[in-house]
Amino acid sequence: MSDTALRELAQTAKAWPFEEARKVLKRINNKTPEKGYVLFQTGYGPSGLPHIGTFGEVQRTTMVRRAFELLSDIPTKLIAFSDDMDGFRKVPTNLPNQEMLAEYLHKPLTKVPDPFGTHESFAHHNNARLCDFLDSYGFEYEFASASDYYTSGKFDDALIRVLEVYDRIMGIMLPTLGEERRQTYSPFLPICEETGNVLQVPVLHTDAKAGTIVYKREDGQEVETLVTGGRTKLQWKPDWAMRQWALGVDYEMSGKDLIDSVKASSSIVRAMGGNPPQTLTYELFLDGEGTKISKSKGNGLSMEEWLTYATPESLSLFMYQKPKTAKRLYFDVIPKNVDEYYSHLSSFEGMEDAKKLENPVWHIHNGNPPKANMPLSFNILLNLASVCNTDDKSVLWGFISRYAPEASPESHKQLDDLVGYAIRYYTDFVKPHKNYRTPNDKEREAFTALRNKLDKMDVDTPSDEVQSSVFAIGKEFEYENLREWFKANYEVLLGQEQGPRMGSFIALYGIKETVALIDQALSAEGLAG
Structure with missing residues (x-):
């Protein structure tokens, strides 16, 4: 199929990455921005170990970027931005050397020692872990560090612009704060020259022409400082907006818990004279207890844990599916995602071209999925x-x-x-x-009938025929809901509440072997011991 024809189909493709990409095209009026490319951004706060949600943001954003590249020839770039100059507010409970870390509270994250002893700082450790994982997936991105951008002067013009519209930003932020917080709030967080701490202190005076602020330290001393060159950083909502303005971000997604923050940062971008990026609000990942996953708590699944038990493609599928729906991100979702990935992959080749663009594997593999070659689930x-x-x-x-x-x-x-x-x-x-149970009287009769039926079968009987026989036994013994019969198979023979298609399992395990398995379940000892 020609690229022109494929692009034509992409104009109406219903898959969510295409819907998002078309919004980006509309935002830029189908024209190349002045900077020469469309910029996609993802953010990461390295105050805790990178979790799977951070990866998901890069994965999903990449899917939108690739969809955009099919729709348009306008160049694109993806920046993965780490807010590693943020103050270290609390010690995550899932880290070693807790007492040592507690001594560095309020320091910029790049000034907190690495508790693992492998990198220059805690932030450098977390940044490296994130990049290593993104690199292993082959993502095309540019890593950016807040510490680098602030201290090198890359943000200096933007920081001066924040000073110029300081009052307007205060007007946006103050109504979102409690009464007590309003009394001391300022978008600027000075970096104390004596302690190196990131200070949350009241700003008494601003001078946009001089590029300075005067703030009052906790000891009452008034200090004047330049806002540029890494001497200050911004509170995170103004920081987010400043970064979008300075870089010219065109697309950025964020979680549902940041809806109000998106509104505030978008208003600040407008106050600075910019155009806020196109956004997508995704639902949150939940742990096994239905609680939001947190990098400081370390609950939920890590990227490394998922990849211990399943393929990278299954993790990509999990991220692709329904981004606007809250999903449990725990070990029990892994098998389903593995099998669904291979199901999508096996159906891809026989699909019409328009449907291929809506198959998750198109987005997982950037339009070029491999041939399906998986005979077993x-x-x-x-x-x-x-x-x-x-x-x-x-x-x-x-x-x-x-x-x-x-x-x-x-x-x-x-x-x-x-x-x-x-x-x-x-x-x-x-x-x-695993918890095997002994069959009740009805089940014992049904399993005996199944055992005898299997015992008469040829060892090469196709799985569909075996499945029909299992099904027929359930009907013969008048199970009103055949799910109860299959559930009995799982609990009695396999020791679990859920299981596979029994015909396929029996064909794989072996008909004679399954007969022996049923005999064991029907014996005096059963499988319970």
Whole structure:
């Protein structure tokens, strides 16, 4: 398909990255901005270890950027900006050397020692971890540091502009604050020359022509300082706005918890004489308890944890799906996302071109997804690992090779990786909670009938035929809701509440082996012990 035809289809594609990209085009009136490119920005506050939400922001923004690049030939750039000059307000509970860190409260994050002892500062450590992860995904981005931009003078013009419209910014910010906070609030946070602390103190006087402010320290002393050259930084909402104005940001997304902050920063950009960027408000990620994930608490999943148990593509799919819907980000969402990714991938090639643009794998792989080559689902592999109760990949491959003779660890590298993921996931999350139960009288009769039916089958019986037989047994024993029959299969034979398509599992595990499994469940000891 020609690039022209593909671009034509992208004009009406319903996938959310295309909808966002068209908004950006409208914002710039389909013309190249003066700076020569469209700027996408993501922000990161390195006061805690980078969490998966930070990655998600870069992933999603990249998807919008790639959609924009299909719609237009206007150059683009993505900046990942770290607010690493922010004051260190509290010690995250998930860090080592808590007492040492507590001694550096209120210092800029780039002046706080690295508790892990691997980098120049805590901020440098966190920035490096973020960049390493983004690099491993192959993201195209430019990393930017607030400490660098403030101290090198890159923000000097913007800081002077903030001074020039100081009263207007105060008029925007003060109504958003409590009465007590209003008394001492200023957009500028001086960096104390004596202590190096980031100060939250009242500003008594501003002089835009001189580029200075006069502030009152806690000891009552009045101090005059230039606002440029890293001698001050801005409170984060004015800082966010100043950065958007200075860089000419065209697109930036943020979480639902920052809706009011977006309104305030957009008003400040306008007060400075700029045009606020196009924005997207995404819903928050929740941990296993339904609480918002936090980098200071370390709740929810980390990027490293997800990639211990599943493929990078499954994480990308999780980020793509419904950004405006709140989602639990916990270990139990991993298997579903792995299998949904391969389902989308397998359907891609046979789709009409217009539908391909709405398939998540188009956005995950920048329009060029690989060929599907996954004969087994992750869910099936998890249950195979469960029944085999092994951490040896070769044991699982013994069953896989019989089910799919064309597959091998060498020819199907992704499947081999998936086997490893399945074993790790089973060992850490399934095995500790397995709870086999003995069948009741009705179930015992049904399992006996299933056992006898399977025992008469050829070992090469197709999975669909096996599935039909399992289904037929449920009907024969008058299960009004067949889900109850399949749930009994999972709980009695596999020791868990949910499970795979039984026909596929039995074909993989083996018909004779399944007969033995049922015999064990029906024996006096059962599987409960």
